[in-house]
Amino acid sequence: MKRPCGTFDESYAQDLACVRTPFRWTMLVVLFALLFGGIPLVASDYFLGVMNLIGITVIAMLGLNILTGYCGQISIGHAAFIAVGAYTSAILSEHLGWPFWATLPSAMFVSGLMGLIVGLPSLRIKGFYIAISTLAFHYIIIWVILHGGDLTKGVWGLSCDFPKLFGMELDTEMEMYFLIMPIAVLGTAGAFNLTRTKFGRAFIAVRDNDIAAEFMGYNIFKLKALAFIISSLYAGAAGSLLAHYLGMITIEQFPLIDSIWYLGMLIVGGMGSITGAIFGAFAFRLLAQLVIYITPLIGQVIPAVSVSGVAGFTQMLFGTVIILFLVLEPRGLNHRWQIILSSFRIWPFPY
């Protein structure tokens, strides 16, 4: 890690610390103050809704980042894992009346189990074939949910209770914000620390060259399965939150295109870094908001374009953004951010 001049480690504890300099501590405190004080104070309900969606997306993205960014297993089925989490929550909530605090862990558990199953083919195949198998799993999982009979109610979808905290129902955007954001922050801290552990480093070894990693004594199948499980734990949590936040889920909310957008967010944000995952989630959700503002203008300028045609425009825009990032800045927004940070750190000298 690059540090400003004159910062030395004098003990192992200092060497291991996540946040080292007083400046970083200040920035962290400012960030938290903004997140839990500033934004909820000034933001409108609509903006809080956007932030809630971003929070949920961040949680999902952290999972995909561990699987694809750190462990190198390309997953085109992330939306399906989220669907598993969301449906587990909704089924437990609607049929059995479980509260949120019970459905969240169960959703994570079921989703993690599904991750283990989806990760099983990685015993024999890798790289591109894993991508195909997750794609196939996406289709199969969505199909099973759609044909789940009374359990999932097919195309009708399920309703889902709002979470309760100390007898208070969290049904406004503000209250959900204070539920989702702490979980997102916890998830971020967890993912950040995971990448510093033995497993996180092993994931990176597997990503860079799995045969070499195997020679170094790693059980790569175990690691890949673990990555799949952790990734789907995050996806399950995101799905559960989504279900309880929206209060209503249908299978339409988990199309294949979402899985593709999650991969796209990873590219746009920057693979293999926690900040990258967060940047990607923010970039895509804010771009979607921008699209909501500008699409009526398109309808005014070109009247021939109908409302459903405008949906096509959104799809084209997102696809184009992903391709542009792949071609022009494959390391994503995070790379730019690191450049800004390091030039700030060494200012006023150019080295």
Add this chain to the structure above:
Amino acid sequence: MEFFSQLLVSGILTGSVYALMALGIVVIYKASSVFNFAHGSIVAFSAYLLWSFVVQLHMNLLLAVVCTLIGLAILAWLIQRLILYPLTGQPILAAIVATLALGEVLAGFVTLLWPGPARTYPKFFPSGTFHLGATVISLESVINFLICALAFIAFMLFFQKSKLGLVMRGTAEDHQLARSEGVKINRIFVLAWFVAIIMAAIGGFLMAQMHGVNQEPLIALGMKSLAVVILGGMESVLGAVLAGITIGMLEALGAGYLDPIVGGGVEEVFPFVILLVVLLIKPYGLFGYQRIERV
């Protein structure tokens, strides 16, 4: 038994279209080792393009086909030049995400230009049915099968006998060797994309002729041909054809016998189940090369 043979025949007839589409993916993979996830969107795009020329611009079929081919050639060039050429040498994820994003761009383009419900072509082929023993076969699907067979034969002749086909095979074998012989491999990649897109377009046209020009089923069709490619082996032309017919048959049989049990829609997902089974048992497909890797 009658039910079985009915399913078998209809499966073979659908399978021929799968085979044609899978052939397209295999051609691209062999030439530039890019796996085309955008095949479904290309299928839909070309079907709509042809529909637009025929119905909206009132061209006759021949002129419309020529115009569509020109459009598809431009598309092939754009894909190779703007997206895949800059990604040469990037990790495999880049190519995968690029073709996925390309698929979404094309699908969005189709929604933008041709929104709303499904379209239909005017009738090009005579309709009718005839009996083969107890099996009823529609004339249209037989014509489809014949067109697929013709397209396949034309492709094989081009690939095996023409000089350009030889150059393509050479490029598939070894990029550097091909270059040292003076082959402009980027042009060959464009050509491979063009050939593949034509295959996809023929398949899309045949399916749209029967079931209407509708975006989602056509995209799903292209996605199912991924399963065909995996079963046949990614490098094998023959494998694509055999696997196409096999998957068509299995899908028809699975749908015929399982639909009453689970309540419909099996054919949407059955190819993917086969795909997973193949990946677990024989990951490189029936005729694919087993890859040997070194650190």
